Amino acid sequence: MTFNFDELIERRDTNSVKWDFPPPVAGATGSVLPLWVADMDFRAPPAVLDALKARVEHGIFGYARHTPSYIESIRAWLDRRHGWRVESEWIVPIPGVVPGIRLALDVFTAPGDRVVIQPPVYHPFRIVPFESGRVVVENPLLRTGGRYEIDFEGLERAIGEETRLVVFCSPHNPVGRVWRRDELERLVELCARRGALLLSDEIHCDLVMSGHVHRPAGLVAAGLSGPSGGDGIVTFVSPTKTFNLASLSAGAAVIPDPEKRRRFKRRLTQERAESANVLGLAASEAAYRHGAPWLDALLAYLxxxxxxxxxxxxxxxxxxxxxPLEGTYLAWVDFSSLKVADRELKEALFRAGVWLEDGPKYGTGGEGFQRVNIACPRARLDEALTRILAAVASLRR
Ligand SMILES: Cc1ncc(COP(=O)(O)O)c(C=O)c1O
Known part of the structure; x- marks a missing residue:
């Protein structure tokens, strides 16, 4: 089956965060092309649309619960796509990955505890712990020759006495790394040795470029001898990035350790966050069961x-x-050679009619960068590049 990713689909007036709410930026034109927030300008896979149509046709949207069949679709996907064999009972449905991270922070840490992040990184990793009174400790990624690596010596230092938790992005948004096995082994081993819980946000796990392999932290841990067998890891997965379902509220935490799982689930219940969105359920299950050919075609297009x-x-x-983009559909571009302030750069881009995501949003190491969402029809990307280059030319004058 072929899929048409070239189709230009109008997204204005669809409540789209990406398209419908441009910020008031000096000199912005009315027809700014948005390549910022991480959703795609492609329709979800046909199998997903069919499942949604059937569910809408039924017409009743009362309270819903996740079924064993839904859980099985996630279990089977992790096995087939990533070679990760998890027990069905480890899978805990959540309304989204960020709510899941917030809940895990609440359950497994206390105000004043240190939480380690590795910027530049997805901004809620900093904001969510900060807003709940945790102390955010930064261990910035190292950039050598344009490539990003984990600073393991820094990480050894950062995980101190009061550190309960490391939030990790794999593949990494925004720098596009798909972590190698040896890097993951070192990380998992270090967290286990220091007794720090590893929250591994693997929402981008299916979006991997050829030549790279995503390895779930839990799978890597299971292959190690010693105390790191995966009990100290909570992994977050979701079909929402992979299949473009972000507003349908879906996702799952994979928690092998029974005691941690019990505490996490109890908190979900207390928060009234355990009920399911029926449309999200229908879409996610169809995507996991039937979406692989579409995803393979998408990856080639990206x-x-x-x-x-x-x-x-x-x-x-x-x-x-x-x-180098190893995973995600988010290109991380360094504009610092222009030697202009981030604000000036953003305004020049808007004036040229293109809206990217500001690098500084991702914290330390983001200055001078913009993140470019390439998940759109190629003609649109080409036009956006023309506008980006026009902005750059205007700044060189
Ligand atoms: C690393 C990462 N985690 C989580 C999310 C958002 O997850 P959710 O919409 O399920 O809360 C994003 C969205 O861009 C992301 O990049």
Whole structure:
């Protein structure tokens, strides 16, 4: 079956966060192209649309609960796609990954505890612990030759006495790394040795470029001897990035340790966050059961988009460095050679008619960068690149 990712679908007036709510930026034009927040300008897979239509046709949307069949669709996907064999009972449905992270922080840490993050990183990793009175400890990623690595010596130092928890992004948003097995082994071993819980946010796990393999932290831990067998890891997965279902409220925590799972589930109940969105359920189960061919085609298309971005920037603005995209559909582009303030850069981009995600939002190491969401029809990306290059030219004058 072929899928048409080239179709330009109008998203204005659909309550789209990406398209319908541009911020008031000086000099912005009315038809700004948004390549910022992480959703895609593609329709969900046909199998998902069919399942949603059937559910809507039924017409009753009363309270709903997750079924064993839904849990099985997640279990089977993790096994088939990632070779990770989890027990069905480890899978705890959640309304979203960020709510899941917030709940885990509440359950497994106390106000004043230290929580380690590795910026530049998805901004809720900093904001959520900070807002709940945890002390956010930064261990910035190392950037050498344009490539990002974990600073393991820094991490040894960062995980101190009062540190209960490390929040980890795998694959990493925004720098696009898919972590190698040896990196994951070192991380898992270090957290286990220091007694820190590892929250592994693997929402981007299915969005991996060819030549790279995503390895779930829990799978890596299971292969290690010693105390790191996975009991100290809570993994978050979701079909919402993979299949473009972000507003349908779905996701799951995978918690092998029974005691941690019991505490987490109790808290979900207390928060009244355990009920299911029926449309999210129908869409997610269909996606996990039947979405693989669509996903394979999507990944090939995204690689083509990434090549376009790299080639045009190399040809027309070779001083803008692009971090190698190993996973996610978010290209991390370094504009610092322009030597302009982030605000000036953002305004120039808006004036040229393109809306990217500001690097500084991702914390330390984000200054001078913009994150470019390449999950759109290629013609739209090409036009956005023309506008980005026009903004760059205006700043060089
Ligand atoms: C690393 C990461 N985690 C979580 C989310 C959001 O998850 P949810 O919408 O399920 O809360 C995103 C969205 O971009 C993300 O990049």
């Amino acid at each position: 690689e083509g988009n990434y090549r376009l971005l790299v080639e045009r920037l190399a040809r027309e603005a070779p001083d803008l460095a692009v971090a």
